[in-house]
Amino acid sequence: MGLNRDGVNTQDIFEAQDMGYSGGHKGIEMGGGGPTFLTTKIDFVVNWARKNSLWPMPFGTACCAIEMMASAASNFDLARFGMERMSFSPRQADVLICAGRVPYKLAPVLRRTYDQMMQPKWVVSMGACASSGGVFDTYSMVQGIDTIVPVDVYVPGCPPRPEGLIYGLMMIQEKIREETLADHSELRSEDPDRAGLPEAGDEDISALSGPFGNSTQQEYLTGLAQTKRPDRPKDLLP
């Protein structure tokens, strides 16, 4: 699809460049001029191409990985959405699907895989364990991969059905549709010094993985400070 340049004079193109598009590599401040005809059309074309050729990087660990395989097999067929090729190499992948529980021993591997992926990249956290630790509120499990890598879409379920995963990936497509190239230098910039580091800070990790539910109340021996019943707001107490 070629762009018809006849109707656009050169001055407009320069203006568009000043206003934002391609500002990233020219070092110009991103403009407050808003989208122009040209940038919106380019955004549309680029996003259309991107969202229909997402290559997933399957980071499958446990039960969810089996459902991910089921969604790639014939009954559900992820290929219908342009995800024909499961890219087992992170360098050629667009979407990291973290399917299954992630112990602390695996956390650096997940982070390394994410760091190795090229921009633009998105992350799907598939299943309860990846999203929040699930039933495994234990010594060895990461309480949600959003403490390790940034997550775009959480798919709930234990495990989610293949329809759920496909819906999550369509939400990624929806997210791509609304992106503009003008925002990219801000949205997609990465600090190389952050490679290999947890996404969340200490306070965020404590807040995200604080004790909740009844798992920590069910201790076999009492008197352990770490597994005391958490304080709840007064109005919830009987």
Next chain:
Amino acid sequence: MTHVSSIEPDIGSEHMLINIGPQHPATHGVLRLVCELDGETVIKVMPDIGYLHSSFEKLGEYRTWNQIVPLTDRMDYLAPLIYNCAYVMAVEKLMGLEVTERCKIVRVICMEMDRIFSHLLWLGTTAIDVGAFTPFLYAFQERERIYSLHESFTGARITTSATRVGGMMADLPDGWIESLKDFLDTVTKTLDEIDSLLTTNAIYLGRTIDVGVISGEDAINHGLTGPNLRASGVPYDLRKDHPYYDYETYDFEVPIGENGDCYDRYLVRMEEMRQSIKILHQAIDRLPEGPINVDDPRVSLPSKTDCMNDMESMIHHFKLITEGISVPAGDCYFAVEGSKGELGMYVVSDGGYKPVRWRIRPPSFVNLSVISKLAEGHLVSDLIMINASLDIVLGEIDR
């Protein structure tokens, strides 16, 4: 010729360290294999596991006896119902509880169905490892039928949690047996199709015959069980040797191999699926009517009418719901023939509402420990085939 000898030390063998996994499509999970290579020959394999250690056994000590059931199927997500059944069978054995006749047969159906379920996934992924994609799609089509059967019975596709101490969560729904019969018809045809694709395929034969050979004696010493042991010619099958749920009255064969190589392991699993189909046909025929849950005050809730009219039943209901069942003090090891080998559940109770210790005897953990012996001297590509032929599931290795 002097030139050659002077060059030789430079091109001589410098061993290389190759790291496969933990994020690798051919390791069937998050297994990590660190290999020492001489050229393309494997000198030594050093497996590194624990990348999926989710502390099931510790968590089990904080859960009541029935709350552990949902943990069991997250351990081996390839054959969840076998794990559900094995766990409650161990607890029932410790309690001295005899389940109803219908429950026994339903559990036999569940376990044999999931043996096919697990072997089909093994078949598909192993075929991918040698470059054949079609068997994967064929196998998953049959697996989708089992998914539907799981779903209509238990409400979930993989994490079934179908058993309870003393019975099942529910009786089989109407028409379920007919769907199972339909599945048995289609899976027989699919197995024949996959058979014709792989069993005499020259590439497949070349990749599997005489690869990863282990003798029967070594296999016993290394603790192999299940199809891996039987492929080495040792006819050890708990369904025959230590029968539970009247397996001795079913008419089926235990296939055994001769050479103990990857091809024999493939043949044994293919034949096992056919034998499971045979058992399933017999179990369907003898499925009796009657209650599925045992009528024992220790585990079964009183009926709703009794609860409303009778104070003792009300108290009993309340105690069972709030405290859970209590299991007498003691310990019990109960093993069933899982899809991957001897699946043992070891429970220790102090008479309370939670176990003191819940231990799973993991078949694939022990089976995997033999990989460094099997792969020595083979090529790297054979290592992938050997790993596939052992049929491991990381959720249960790492627990």
Next chain:
Amino acid sequence: MAENNTIDALKNVFSESILHHEINAGDQCVVFVSPSQNTEILSWLREEPTQSYDLLVDVTAVDFGEGLPLQVVYQLWSLKHKNSLRIKCELEIENLTIKTVTSIWKSADWLEREVYDLFGVEFIGHPDLRRILMPKTYDEGHPLRKDFPLRGRFSRAEQTRRALSQDYHDYYTEEMLEIGGEPAVSSPKYDTDKGNAS
């Protein structure tokens, strides 16, 4: 009745070392033996033709907490006689050492490593006794002991920081590094003091 034969035979051969026995869960035979004699008893059980417990099914341990002795459990199966037998050794919680049985069964290798990792039982003479499930640098102790809290000893933030602050020495054993040599490019090291990469 074969189980009882085993107990009688064991008592005849190792009179002092067989402490007591019990029948659990209806028909399961459990024999408590002296920990100092475990290899002798187990290797006799394997070699003696009338017993021939040739399959070591499982090695595990049970911690009851409250200072009670920790039990090391060996689950055996005889392929020839189709019998099972459970041998238990009780170890004082202050002194968790026992002889390894890897010389009798190869399958004990990983199973004993797991017991060492999760319970801290030291198997004397084990060829490769190191952690198997938990990371090499795990500092919080032995998780399956009763005094170990379910959520671990450190805070979640500390656990996350420790998990992500490993370098290649923590991923490879000394043996592997000897084969492979030092890596050309080292991974970014997480500086725990500053909280950033150096």
